[in-house]
Amino acid sequence: MADGAGVLGYLDVDRSLSGRLWRARPADPALVRSHQMALGLDEPMARALAARGVTAEAAASYLQPTLKALFPDPSSFADMDKAAAVLVDALVADKAVVVFADYDVDGASSAALLVRWFAAMGKRLTIYVPDRVTEGYGPSPAAFRRLREEGADLVVTVDCGAAAVDAIACAAEIGLDVVVVDHHLMRDEVPVCAALVNPNRPDCGSGQGVLAAAGVTFVLLAALNREARARGLFAQRPEPDLRQWLDLAAMGAVCDVTQLVGFNRALTAQGLKVMSAWANPGLKALLETAGSKGPATTFHAGFVLGPRINAGGRIGRSDLGARLLSTDDADEARKIALELDALNASRREVEAEVLEAAVRILERESNFADQPLLLVAADDWHPGVIGIVAGRLRERYRKPTLVVGIDRAADVGKGSGRSQPGVNLGRAVQSAFEAGLLLAGGGHAMAAGLSVRPSSLPELREFLCAHLSDESSAAAESDALEIDALITAAGADRGLLESFQRLAPFGPGNPEPLFALAEARVERPMMLRGGHVRCTLTDRSGGRLKAVAWRAEETEVGRRLMGGGGAVHVVGRLKADDWNGRRGVELEIDDIADPRRKNV
Structure with missing residues (x-):
């Protein structure tokens, strides 16, 4: 491999077919050498680590993130101890508690975490998810009045509520206690309620503002265990093992597109390991319904499971996702999974119609x-x-x-x-x-x-x-593509992929590695259903690399792949290709540049 940096940009590309500059992902040479020596990494891998801002002190834990090393003190969150006390009080007094959740994956995951902890403590919680169309986002005075009339003593809002000033004021008037667990940006006004836990509230000193609501809720479970332990509630029952629910925290982190750094990275990495056992009946049923399998990755969470869970809140019944993730009944899980899968198919049709109409308006x-x-x-x-x-x-x-x-x-x-x-x-x-x-x-x-x-x-x-x-x-x-390494078609193999997979999980704050091929020829291009383009790339190394460009039919990249016309520079991400038992790789193409043209 080489760094591939040219005078104008990476491989001399100052404007690709998508109009972007290519450049090497910047890294401090001294830090690259430090990672090589301390961790025994090869230069490209050490450069990728340094380019992600990983210091020498943090490198080992970055490659092997653990909750033990990175879990924050729950008390560092404003109102966290207060929230734990209120919730354990409600448990002990057997109050009627309702979890009021947002209708997306993060809300459903957060609700399921609370439901499962309370179930382990012998108490059943009610889930309430507002309808996206008729009720809109978050708590409302009308919803709180309805819950109070139905007998609720305490409402816990998850992934919503931090800005619901009017609704929370109404709750106070009608004698309904409210605990807010959220992560959205807040204004200076903090609603007055029993407790408001949000790492993005102005006076929170936790430093965990990148967490999704599911991550905040997982920390709350640790606070609940601590509070219950202090009150002697585990004398007659086992303490809930929170690790079994890390898959739900990972779902929220990935699907809410949060920064996968620090504790949030460890939470996601360990959560994907737990998810890989597919012990959650809802996630397992949804995976099987989607026709997928294998160890869990951010792809499973973000592109297989997440859209189906979201489909209920988008065009169906808003509480389906939370119910799916909360149930231990395999038959109920299968039934909900089938319903969500059908709703997701309908969602794709509606989405395509709106997208086409929006493009027409913009192009006019x-x-x-x-x-x-x-x-x-x-x-x-x-x-x-x-x-x-x-x-x-x-x-x-x-x-x-x-x-x-x-x-x-x-x-x-x-x-x-x-x-x-x-x-x-x-x-x-x-x-x-x-x-x-x-x-x-x-x-x-x-x-x-x-x-x-x-x-x-x-x-x-x-x-x-x-x-x-x-x-x-x-x-x-x-707006540039930052490239981690220059590779060849012959060198793009499973070993290279698995080496860079040590940087996973990928997401905001930890971008998936991008690789470049120089002067590759496009062979056997084929347009697939959905506007995807599949082809084979060859170069001077003599190797052959399978490649695909998603949703490329109406783009300059897609037209260039289908049209031929000489060698091109290609940038993309390596993915495992395990079809029919093979252990190969393919390249998901992000961009293309014509080496014969400048300022494309």
């Missing part, structure tokens, strides 16, 4: 390419798919994107957004709310949600574009 707007943010809206787009469509558009146009579905009868638009690295969309949406342009809004750096009057959309677009102009310009200038 001649100036959209110059805007720092894309905002596209239309009547009757299903609120359950607009977030996915926003993500697809962001991938396609490489800009922060908001998609709004308008309900004319209610005179409201529900929007969901996805952002580019370096552009804090959640903060911008919060600013728009504070400026009076939104009915509701919030989120985090890479994703946001909002409600808006349709008449305010032009002003909202103008506000967000102005607010994000500088960030988006800087992000566009730095």
